[in-house]
Amino acid sequence: MQENFRQFLGRLREEGELLDFKQPVDIRHIATLVDQSDKAILFHKVIGYDMPVVSGIIRTRERAMMGMGAKTYREIEDRLANAIANPIPSRMLNTSPTHEVVMQGDDVDLYKIPIPMSSIFDGGPMITAGVVLARDPELGLNSGIYRFIVKERNLTGIDIVTPNNMRLFAQRAFERKEPLPISISLGTHPIEITGSGYRAPLGVDEMGIAGGLRGAPVELAQCKTIDMPYIADAEIVLEGEILPTGWTWPEGRFGEFTRLMGGLHWNPLVRIKAITMRKDAIYYSLHMPWENTWLAAPTRYAAIRQALRTAGVTVKDINVTLGGCAFWHAVISIKKQPGEAKNALLAALSVMDLKHVVVVDDDIDVNDPMDVEWAIATRVQGDKDIIIIPNARAKPLDPSLLQGAGIVPTGAKVGIDATIPEGIPKEHYERITYAYADSAKIGDYMKGKQDKPGKAGDKKEIEALAAKILAVIDKEPLYYTDIAERFADYEFRSVAQALGHLHATEKLWQDPRGKMCVRGSKFAAKLPVKGGG
Numbered sequence: 001m002q003e004n005f006r007q008f009l010g011r012l013r014e015e016g017e018l019l020d021f022k023q024p025v026d027i028r029h030i031a032t033l034v035d036q037s038d039k040a041i042l043f044h045k046v047i048g049y050d051m052p053v054v055s056g057i058i059r060t061r062e063r064a065m066m067g068m069g070a071k072t073y074r075e076i077e078d079r080l081a082n083a084i085a086n087p088i089p090s091r092m093l094n095t096s097p098t099h100e101v102v103m104q105g106d107d108v109d110l111y112k113i114p115i116p117m118s119s120i121f122d123g124g125p126m127i128t129a130g131v132v133l134a135r136d137p138e139l140g141l142n143s144g145i146y147r148f149i150v151k152e153r154n155l156t157g158i159d160i161v162t163p164n165n166m167r168l169f170a171q172r173a174f175e176r177k178e179p180l181p182i183s184i185s186l187g188t189h190p191i192e193i194t195g196s197g198y199r200a201p202l203g204v205d206e207m208g209i210a211g212g213l214r215g216a217p218v219e220l221a222q223c224k225t226i227d228m229p230y231i232a233d234a235e236i237v238l239e240g241e242i243l244p245t246g247w248t249w250p251e252g253r254f255g256e257f258t259r260l261m262g263g264l265h266w267n268p269l270v271r272i273k274a275i276t277m278r279k280d281a282i283y284y285s286l287h288m289p290w291e292n293t294w295l296a297a298p299t300r301y302a303a304i305r306q307a308l309r310t311a312g313v314t315v316k317d318i319n320v321t322l323g324g325c326a327f328w329h330a331v332i333s334i335k336k337q338p339g340e341a342k343n344a345l346l347a348a349l350s351v352m353d354l355k356h357v358v359v360v361d362d363d364i365d366v367n368d369p370m371d372v373e374w375a376i377a378t379r380v381q382g383d384k385d386i387i388i389i390p391n392a393r394a395k396p397l398d399p400s401l402l403q404g405a406g407i408v409p410t411g412a413k414v415g416i417d418a419t420i421p422e423g424i425p426k427e428h429y430e431r432i433t434y435a436y437a438d439s440a441k442i443g444d445y446m447k448g449k450q451d452k453p454g455k456a457g458d459k460k461e462i463e464a465l466a467a468k469i470l471a472v473i474d475k476e477p478l479y480y481t482d483i484a485e486r487f488a489d490y491e492f493r494s495v496a497q498a499l500g501h502l503h504a505t506e507k508l509w510q511d512p513r514g515k516m517c518v519r520g521s522k523f524a525a526k527l528p529v530k531g532g533g
């Protein structure tokens, strides 16, 4: 799929997933309008600006699938895993339409770009969809999505407080007392955003992963004022340098993927040296937190599945839950061999920042919260099935941890083994199922179906029926419903009366599973001794 950002917008429009707002709109209203809309919105006339704004494009699971050209959500993860294993190196072009308009030096003016604010405590207009490329002399090319709050016409911060590769690149440049050149590509296809949102190990070029996702090289071109490439089909590119100021400038607050407002961050500054753009550029304002959620979730799935594969566990399904911000929680169903639920927990919890994991058997639907809670209720003993690993590396954005300058937070990881415990008799987990579920269908009765009456007997006939039942259960114990089915030519009341007769004449007993059998026979259950089960 060689589709660029604006072609993707066109596809969204064709599918009825993009609304065109042609009336003048105050930029201050954009975030809340997008939040209220189940469609993406293109604001053609933003008051005070010459450039349209699009937002909310990956706000739903379906549009995340559309962005990747995937038919199912799982396909995104599979394609990502394939791209990680088979990256395709990027290709350099001489130039691209992003250089149709160039502002350099004193002409650089971020206030010409309609950069909205979103949540009420934001520290200013915030660039949310920037694919940032940087190069380290020894570690090579890196990319990630980072947010920037505009401070001056050519100055922003960059939110690199968490321990990611871009922060390391900036730290190393800071120690060399040098600025770190970065290109910030805005209005790129979701594929490039997903690739760079994947937290690849140091030294891995995430644009290669984006290429793997595309099945073709990502096309890059050379910036005007810095020795860095940018994404050639971007709508707008900011060419800048992370200044060697260290983490000394207050920035924020930022509305986070946690659905909470993060605290004030201390970040470096970024000097913007050039702005280049298409002559009819569209500004993409990535809507927090939901676009972040849908873009980042597949990377979690891929990492968890990889860890479980290494642990040799047979996985049926995974749900990285929305309640866990598509980041901290996973529910995993497995086809269990004894002890494997614990192995699965350990493997999944090894995934960076994953905080709480529940492992269930393969009869539990990981996407049904009630089913999962039911497994926890009926299969867990807290002293045996809950693993707590204290002091593991944690995400600084976890609001339940102490935060602040100089604090590298560590936190607890918790695993819950909600699979059927080993050694417990199978009948403890026999679900209630209703007799005749296969044949007695509500729809038929609503259409007037009637059942035929069976034989009703007098005392003699009941005794004769009791004798027949006794002969059957003498050979093989049967559940009550099986007896009722076996003698279905009698009315149920007659069968019950016959069994009542056997009981009254002290011939009826039950086996350990509750089936009816002959009293005193080899099948008959014995009264448990005191202290027994």
Ligand SMILES: Cc1cc2nc3c(=O)[nH]c(=O)nc-3n(C[C@H](O)[C@H](O)[C@H](O)COP(=O)(O)O)c2cc1C
Pocket: 128, 129, 142, 143, 144, 145, 146, 147, 148, 159, 160, 161, 162, 164, 165, 166, 167, 196, 197, 198, 199, 200, 206, 286, 291, 292, 295, 296
């Ligand atoms: C929409 C979006 C916004 C993001 N914003 C930030 C951010 O402001 N700061 C940050 O540290 N990580 C942010 N991330 C996460 C990083 O982009 C992600 O962890 C990435 O893999 C880091 O790459 P790197 O370690 O190779 O630099 C964001 C991710 C997405 C998808």
